[in-house]
Amino acid sequence: MDAPPLLPTRARDSHKGTAGTVGVIGGCAGDGQARMVGAPALAARAALRAGAGLAKIASPDRILTEVIGLCPSATGVSLATGADGAVVAHEAAAVLDRLANDAGCLVVGPGMGSGDAVESSALRAVGQQECPVVLDADGLNALASVAHYAGEIRGRVIVTPHPGEFRRLAGPLKIAEDPTDDATRTAAAERLAQALGCVVVLKGAGTVVSDGHRTWVSERGHPCLATAGTGDVLAGVIGGLVAQYAAAAPIAPGVAMPVDPRKPLDLFDCARVGVLAHAIAGERWAAGHDASAGLLAAELADEIPAVIETLRGA
Numbered sequence: 001m002d003a004p005p006l007l008p009t010r011a012r013d014s015h016k017g018t019a020g021t022v023g024v025i026g027g028c029a030g031d032g033q034a035r036m037v038g039a040p041a042l043a044a045r046a047a048l049r050a051g052a053g054l055a056k057i058a059s060p061d062r063i064l065t066e067v068i069g070l071c072p073s074a075t076g077v078s079l080a081t082g083a084d085g086a087v088v089a090h091e092a093a094a095v096l097d098r099l100a101n102d103a104g105c106l107v108v109g110p111g112m113g114s115g116d117a118v119e120s121s122a123l124r125a126v127g128q129q130e131c132p133v134v135l136d137a138d139g140l141n142a143l144a145s146v147a148h149y150a151g152e153i154r155g156r157v158i159v160t161p162h163p164g165e166f167r168r169l170a171g172p173l174k175i176a177e178d179p180t181d182d183a184t185r186t187a188a189a190e191r192l193a194q195a196l197g198c199v200v201v202l203k204g205a206g207t208v209v210s211d212g213h214r215t216w217v218s219e220r221g222h223p224c225l226a227t228a229g230t231g232d233v234l235a236g237v238i239g240g241l242v243a244q245y246a247a248a249a250p251i252a253p254g255v256a257m258p259v260d261p262r263k264p265l266d267l268f269d270c271a272r273v274g275v276l277a278h279a280i281a282g283e284r285w286a287a288g289h290d291a292s293a294g295l296l297a298a299e300l301a302d303e304i305p306a307v308i309e310t311l312r313g314a
Helices: 038-049 064-070 089-102 116-127 138-144 163-173 185-196 230-245 267-289 297-310
Strands: 021-025 054-060 075-079 105-108 133-135 157-159 199-202 208-210 215-217
Touching (some): 021 038, 021 230, 038 054, 038 064, 038 230, 054 064, 054 089, 089 105, 089 116, 105 116, 105 230, 116 133, 116 138, 133 138, 133 230, 138 163, 157 185, 157 267, 163 185, 185 199, 185 208, 185 215, 208 267, 230 267, 230 297, 267 297
Parallel strands (some): 021 054, 021 105, 054 075, 105 133, 133 157, 157 199
Antiparallel strands (some): 199 208, 208 215
16 A cells, blocks of 8 residues: 655644644553553653644543653643542543543543543543544553443544454454464454444554555564553554544545645544654664664654654645
8 A cells, every 4th residue: 555645744823722632541540550650641742742732631630740740741631539549430521521622632541550430431432423532552451341342433533452452352343363463464453443443553563554444554663662651652643643634524424525734634544644653763763772672662752753754745
């Protein structure tokens, strides 16, 4: 398949309110669970590095100050927690609804852990149709745990599973293709995309992007990307690109909307550009450090702006 399309140049009169807003819902501070602070901060940092004008992070109130401390360019939205530190499900739903009204894309799942609020947030995100969603990490695991979950997806959704998360999503749908076998990875992503009616980003060496009709395989990347947090960065980069460049949904099936030159891409192409930028950023870090390992995810995010500039058109 052809290479991803080039991005538009940045308008001279852009400001933070017109450059796209990304809402990130993530983080975990519940008793008995790993304390996860970095994941939502990395996703927000990556969205901003991809050019988004604003990032809003919704995290449990116990850790929100720490999360924002890791990404002070973002703004924080508190998720109320109970005595055990777990997020209160109905409070999370209300926050998600507000973010969906304000943002150009939601990134749901980085470091969320498990529990009722995670499951309800994942379901609410994929069920609403106002705002495109990148569902990642614990959001994927929560969705996969819901019986007949495919029928809950009504909105414009990109799912970003690694092979383990893919298997959890694919099992209930009787998709048997191996997501780690080069001979079947493409078919695996296509089948999941067709079953869910969304864009699938099957991560790994040779990341596959499919909407069930079109499929693209990345030929770029570097082994240094095999480290914690790089998936959060990818989710944030894709979210940032969707918020900036994704066209409005068709007003009815089969009816095309006029193309806005500032928002010329669909979710499939936003995902492809995000995967490509992420892969090239890993290559640039490795070349600059003369190293095959040792990358920190925050460093990867900081390579993104220069890479994005190489992916713009005239």
